[in-house]
Amino acid sequence: MKKIMNWCLLVFALLLTLGITAPGRADSTPATDNYLTNVKAKGELVVGTSPDFPPYEFTKNVNGQSKVVGMDIDIAKKVAKDMGVKLVIKRMDFDSLLVALQTGKVDMVIAGMSKTPKRAQSVDFSDVYYKSGEDLVIRKADLKSIKSYKSLAGKAIGAQTGSIQYNLVKKQATKSTLKGMDKDTDLVLALQTNKIDAIALDSPTAEAYAKNTDGLVAINAHFKDDGEQGSAIAFPKGAQSMVNSANKSIVEIKQKHLIQKEYLPDAGKYLATGKSKQAQNANSMWAYKDFFVAGVGYTLMISAVSVVLGFLLGTLLALMRLSKNKLANAISVSYIEFVRGTPLMVQILFIYFGLGVVVNIPALLSGIIAVSLNSGAYVAEVIRSGINSIAIGQTEASRSLGLSQSMTMRYIILPQAMKNIWPALGNEFVSLIKESSIVSIIGVKDLIYQSRIVQADTYRGVMPLIITMILYFIMTFGLSRAMKFFEGRMSHE
Numbered sequence: 001m002k003k004i005m006n007w008c009l010l011v012f013a014l015l016l017t018l019g020i021t022a023p024g025r026a027d028s029t030p031a032t033d034n035y036l037t038n039v040k041a042k043g044e045l046v047v048g049t050s051p052d053f054p055p056y057e058f059t060k061n062v063n064g065q066s067k068v069v070g071m072d073i074d075i076a077k078k079v080a081k082d083m084g085v086k087l088v089i090k091r092m093d094f095d096s097l098l099v100a101l102q103t104g105k106v107d108m109v110i111a112g113m114s115k116t117p118k119r120a121q122s123v124d125f126s127d128v129y130y131k132s133g134e135d136l137v138i139r140k141a142d143l144k145s146i147k148s149y150k151s152l153a154g155k156a157i158g159a160q161t162g163s164i165q166y167n168l169v170k171k172q173a174t175k176s177t178l179k180g181m182d183k184d185t186d187l188v189l190a191l192q193t194n195k196i197d198a199i200a201l202d203s204p205t206a207e208a209y210a211k212n213t214d215g216l217v218a219i220n221a222h223f224k225d226d227g228e229q230g231s232a233i234a235f236p237k238g239a240q241s242m243v244n245s246a247n248k249s250i251v252e253i254k255q256k257h258l259i260q261k262e263y264l265p266d267a268g269k270y271l272a273t274g275k276s277k278q279a280q281n282a283n284s285m286w287a288y289k290d291f292f293v294a295g296v297g298y299t300l301m302i303s304a305v306s307v308v309l310g311f312l313l314g315t316l317l318a319l320m321r322l323s324k325n326k327l328a329n330a331i332s333v334s335y336i337e338f339v340r341g342t343p344l345m346v347q348i349l350f351i352y353f354g355l356g357v358v359v360n361i362p363a364l365l366s367g368i369i370a371v372s373l374n375s376g377a378y379v380a381e382v383i384r385s386g387i388n389s390i391a392i393g394q395t396e397a398s399r400s401l402g403l404s405q406s407m408t409m410r411y412i413i414l415p416q417a418m419k420n421i422w423p424a425l426g427n428e429f430v431s432l433i434k435e436s437s438i439v440s441i442i443g444v445k446d447l448i449y450q451s452r453i454v455q456a457d458t459y460r461g462v463m464p465l466i467i468t469m470i471l472y473f474i475m476t477f478g479l480s481r482a483m484k485f486f487e488g489r490m491s492h493e
Helices: 002-021 035-042 071-083 094-102 164-172 184-192 203-211 240-255 258-262 277-282 285-322 326-340 344-357 363-388 392-400 405-442 447-458 462-491
Strands: 044-049 057-062 065-069 086-091 123-125 134-139 156-160 177-181 198-202 216-220 234-236
Touching (some): 035 044, 044 071, 057 071, 057 285, 094 123, 094 344, 134 184, 156 164, 156 184, 164 177, 177 184, 184 198, 184 203, 184 216, 285 405, 392 405, 405 447, 405 462, 447 462
Parallel strands (some): 044 086, 156 177, 156 198
Antiparallel strands (some): 057 065, 134 216
């Protein structure tokens, strides 16, 4: 009797296990976390995406405003609606999305991201909502010579860094040279300018780029299926409640065949591009003037605030380094050497993502802080060299007249030092305007960020870059002339 009871318990446990893990159930795993509760409490679902991947997500010029649209965005809207919250979209580079998810900058990531075992170690995935094949985008002139990835032996294949296509090229196209870039728009530009011979892309994305870019065509890459599970939504590790909720939405999307009806097989029909006169007018650079104006505004604001904060910090650090106080001197030297010895990009990423674990700093503020702290280290050395250039007799004469050390520095040394270092400070301020462009990697809408949007929306890679270069030149040349004017005024005083 005891053996029978044990067998019954074993069978019951087995059935229970199968019931819990049975496929096709959206809420198969019970949730014990508070992620969904917290999202509902704040009333919004913050979604991270990289809008350069049509038809999954891409930007569109709607009445002069940049709007993120696409298949993934519609899915995100459905997920947010089913959760009963507002959808908030955060744009950033593809490589930064999972970092943003892990550091709490976003609640979920949807970006045509493939559900792989390696990624699943760091995040939790929903069920797969779409799986497609891989294509190659090539020049039409090469259509007869390139039939698959095997035809590219000894040639260069481009792919987005971190993508499934990147890994497929790396594993299977071993006789080709792999060139990775962060943006698909950069890859298309590289293909058009003969820097690479093909681009490995998701099939719908390849079709969209081929249909909307003159001289390009999409073909089947003929990669071997390596068992990748397709595109899914990524959530923080342990956010099972959100996974369950998203899976319910995905079940409904699949049952109603919404993806097939709305986006496939014509992946490019929702893009505001094409060869008609109306489409060309919509994609002219003049139609995007507001984007460039907004980018210039953000760039000037970041630069202006960073110049002031960097100058104040640099002055303080220079005085600390010249101080006889060993602690102040050590702090200043350590700070200056550390900041000058690390890349500005790493500093921006650390402040936005690293410190974001402790305190949620907005992207714009993170960019200003990073650029200011970086500039302060360089300004400090410029000011220190200016102070050291003043003859020691100036200090001795001032002290003999009864001026204190602080008054000597304020009224005698610093005014003369500023006159000597003014050209060097001008160079630093001009460099700061250009270096501030790196804040675009965390989604700050500066000039570089806006030019990327225009590239992705219009499929015109060169012209937005030319306009961006001209605008940067106008800003830096204007500042150089202003600094030169004040330098002339100083020389006559």
